[in-house]
Amino acid sequence: MSMNRIQFQPGLSMPEFLKCYGTQAQCAAALEQARWPAGFRCPRCDGAVYSRVRGRPHALFQCQACRHQTSLIAGTVMQGT
Secondary structure, eight states, X not given: OOOOTTTTXXXXXXXXXXXXXXXXXXXXXXXXXXXXXXXXOOTTTOOOOEEEEOSSSSXXXXXXXXXXXXXXXXXXXXXXX
8 A cells, every 4th residue: 555645744743733733622723713813703794703602512603793603613524523
């Protein structure tokens, strides 16, 4: 079997990777920063004021303007997992 070039990229060792993304909370924070670099924006009305709905497997964000709910993984390849 040939080597997968993506798996063996130079630049980020396994300890460095685990330091950045070792917990689910760290992964969620990194995904939130990547998805909304300037802070949350509602996909429906572009509102910036939101509240977090707790008690779900993935944090839900609810827009205060239109009450639309979205999650970090909604609309991504991770949706439905």
